[in-house]
Amino acid sequence: MLKAKVILVSLGIALAIPQAMAGSTPEEDRKEAVEYFKQMFPDVPFEEFVNGQYALNEDRRKQWESMQDFPPYEFAVAEGQEMFETPFANGKTYASCFENDGIGIRQNYPYFDTKKNEVITLELAINRCREANGEKPLRWKKGAIASISAYMASTSEGKPIDIKVPDNPDAMAAYQDGKEFYYSRRGQLNFSCASCHVQNPGKWIRADFLSPALGQPANFPVHRSKWGELGTLHRRFAGCNNNVRADPLPAQSEEYRNLEYFLTYMSNGLPVTGPATRP
Amino acid sequence: MKKPLLTIAISLALSAPLAVQAGEKEDFEELYAKAQSTHKDAGTFQWTVTGDRLKAAKSAADNGEHKKAKTMANEALKLAEESVAQRKKQQEAWRMVAIGN
Incomplete structure (x- = not known):
């Protein structure tokens, strides 16, 4: 009997230790994050988190609602559609590079490409499509790439974000890298992304009202009043890093793509709302 | 005073500032190289202010202001050391x- 107990206890320990060392799964992280924000903002419906600060601050929401009569990104979306549909020099279009001809697919980006072993963001896919068709890549943070991305996002409006982390060690490593980046303090001001968007959403930092991490990538690309134009998510990452006096990394660097992968996974189930406006 | 002695004294007096300046230039170059290497060691945790100080130090050195350049390189080194400590x-x-952890 004693021998059987010892065997059972040993077996239990042997099974439990690797589980504990492996850390939580992406889905466990996501569920815990959703619960965390629900507890922090019990009056905010889950789907409202995509509206960031407008879901938390009544004054900001009123300003935003009045802007929605004539959203400042409309011309860029129309321009993006025109570019998306205009054939390259070889006669092909962007549609040839994407599933479902590139329509209604925003909710699946970024994804992990198990053949190339890297995270593919929508903007990366747009530029790779151009290069595959003999065109020069576009600049990453604003301008044409933001317009094309905005048009593609608009065709996914309302579709729930559906990011997958495949059962693959490289995909899991990319997710974990993004998570580590998100929670690591950086810069002379010693802030992490989480310092503002997990620990202090709903509060003011100087003149900025902090939005929650949940739902943030659903709005991109965004038209910021500060920029006076559309910009991509990586432009925003660089701006945040710069604000805390950390050297920004290049847009579409592996670090920023992994960060986008983690952050977007956290918003799974929330609707795509991009493009959107922000102060 | 004898003439040769006077000549030596004047030569020494004139060369002293040059020697100090040469020492400052070498000190700056050593500090600057160390600050640059430490800044690089911070990897993805580099601070913008460190880069700014390094640029300012280089600019001062290019203008021959080695004392000022040395001070700035020293500041850059301290900032870079803090960013490396942050990374670790x-x-x-x-x-x-x-x-989720």
């Missing part, structure tokens, strides 16, 4: 605050 600390510290 965050390798584990991030887990303490992460949701």
Whole structure:
């Protein structure tokens, strides 16, 4: 009997230790994050988190609602559609590079490409499509790439974000890298992304009202009043890093793509709302 | 005073500032190289202010202001050391605050 107990206890320990060392799964992280924000903002419906600060601050929401009569990104979306549909020099279009001809697919980006072993963001896919068709890549943070991305996002409006982390060690490593980046303090001001968007959403930092991490990538690309134009998510990452006096990394660097992968996974189930406006 | 002695004294007096300046230039170059290498060691945790100080130090040195350049390179080195310490600390510290760990 004693021998059987010892065997059972040993077996239990042997099974439990690797589980504990492996850390939580992406889905466990996501569920815990959703619960965390629900507890922090019990009056905010889950789907409202995509509206960031407008879901938390009544004054900001009123300003935003009045802007929605004539959203400042409309011309860029129309321009993006025109570019998306205009054939390259070889006669092909962007549609040839994407599933479902590139329509209604925003909710699946970024994804992990198990053949190339890297995270593919929508903007990366747009530029790779151009290069595959003999065109020069576009600049990453604003301008044409933001317009094309905005048009593609608009065709996914309302579709729930559906990011997958495949059962693959490289995909899991990319997710974990993004998570580590998100929670690591950086810069002379010693802030992490989480310092503002997990620990202090709903509060003011100087003149900025902090939005929650949940739902943030659903709005991109965004038209910021500060920029006076559309910009991509990586432009925003660089701006945040710069604000805390950390050297920004290049847009579409592996670090920023992994960060986008983690952050977007956290918003799974929330609707795509991009493009959107922000102060 | 004898003439040869006077000549030596004047030569020494005139060359002293040049010697000090040469020492400052070497000190700057050593500090600057160390600050640059430490800044690089911070990897993805580099601080913008360190880069700014390095640029300012280089600019001062290019203008022959080696004392000022040395001071700025020293400031850059201290900032770079703090960013390296931040990188090392965050390798584990991030887990303490992460949701799902």
